Amino acid sequence: MEKIYSRTKTIQEDKVSGFCPGCFHSTIIKLIGEVLEELNVVDKTACVLGIGCCGLHMDYIAYDNTTAPHGRATAVATGMKRANPETLVFTYQGDGDFAAIGLGESISAANRGENITVIFVNNGIYGMTGGQMAPTTLMGMKASTAPKGRIAKEHGYPMHMCEILNQLTAPAYLERTSCNTVANVIKTKKAIKKAFQNQLDGKGFSMVEIVSNCPTNWGVDPLASLDFIEEKMLVEYPLGVIRDK
Amino acid sequence: MPKIQVIKERCKSCGYCVKVCPKKVIAVGKDVNSKGYEYVQPVNDDCIGCMACGRICPDGAIEVYK
Numbered sequence: 273m274e275k276i277y278s279r280t281k282t283i284q285e286d287k288v289s290g291f292c293p294g295c296f297h298s299t300i301i302k303l304i305g306e307v308l309e310e311l312n313v314v315d316k317t318a319c320v321l322g323i324g325c326c327g328l329h330m331d332y333i334a335y336d337n338t339t340a341p342h343g344r345a346t347a348v349a350t351g352m353k354r355a356n357p358e359t360l361v362f363t364y365q366g367d368g369d370f371a372a373i374g375l376g377e378s379i380s381a382a383n384r385g386e387n388i389t390v391i392f393v394n395n396g397i398y399g400m401t402g403g404q405m406a407p408t409t410l411m412g413m414k415a416s417t418a419p420k421g422r423i424a425k426e427h428g429y430p431m432h433m434c435e436i437l438n439q440l441t442a443p444a445y446l447e448r449t450s451c452n453t454v455a456n457v458i459k460t461k462k463a464i465k466k467a468f469q470n471q472l473d474g475k476g477f478s479m480v481e482i483v484s485n486c487p488t489n490w491g492v493d494p495l496a497s498l499d500f501i502e503e504k505m506l507v508e509y510p511l512g513v514i515r516d517k
Numbered sequence: 518m519p520k521i522q523v524i525k526e527r528c529k530s531c532g533y534c535v536k537v538c539p540k541k542v543i544a545v546g547k548d549v550n551s552k553g554y555e556y557v558q559p560v561n562d563d564c565i566g567c568m569a570c571g572r573i574c575p576d577g578a579i580e581v582y583k
Contacts (some may be wrong), residue, residue, distance in 0.1 A: 277580060291575070294529070297575075395540050495533070
């Protein structure tokens with residue numbers, strides 16, 4: 273009997289992640305590992321992790337990684353890529369890291385068209401620090417810093433990073449995906465593979481925004497978080513390729 | 518005949534695999550692992566090896582054989 277599916281070897285065999293049940297962070301790092309194995313570049317990959325739950329991957333993944341100061345992952349990745357052009361450099365950032373505190377660095381790196389890949393995990397809330405409102409929080413959605421829900425007058429509107437970066441000339445590839453169904457998991461893997469291939473081909477800045485979940489801080493169980501993504505998140509953040517050049 | 522094998526220590530009982538399995542092969546069991554999660558178990562032999570459970574499982578707890 274042949275084994276046709278098992279966890280990628282890029283996650284340490286004896287480790288179990290500390291993420292909450294149902295968290296897409298685990299799914300996404302699994303997909304990234306599968307892509308790295310398929311492209312046969314595990315040994316020449318360097319990952320720059322952001323601050324937040326995304327930074328927890330450092331204990332589990334089996335390839336080179338570092339953690340950047342909060343929000344500065346794309347700046348650190350820029351240096352790594354320029355110094356070692358042969359290395360596949362990607363950043364792994366949440367919405368608090370990429371779209372809030374690191375907004376300047378993120379947009380600047382995209383504007384320069386750096387030959388790096390950004391995996392941007394958007395779950396509409398700050399996970400690790402306790403459910404504070406993020407720039408990507410939906411209208412009316414409750415957060416610990418917006419107990420009555422997000423109100424436009426006080427908090428503004430949800431930020432669409434793919435569309436914002438689409439205003440720039442330099443980025444090569446922007447796509448928004450999710451992991452809430454098996455089909456979307458497969459599409460996400462394809463998007464990550466394309467983004468990494470773009471970098472290997474020297475095409476420049478690629479970003480995959482993955483609409484993710486946070487059952488713990490959304491206050492729902494994992495299965496209900498899948499429904500929330502389908503009914504609410506994907507209405508605000510429609511999936512698809514925003515740019516491919 | 519295809520079958521699945523659950524690595525029980527990796528399972529966190531999120532129930533995604535139970536939801537996506539087209540043949541209702543998997544169910545949350547009554548036994549718990551060392552972290553206290555009621556891990557999933559195969560309950561019948563109808564597996565068709567579609568790998569949906571393995572793909573959606575965040576923690577790679579399911580291995581699929583064919």
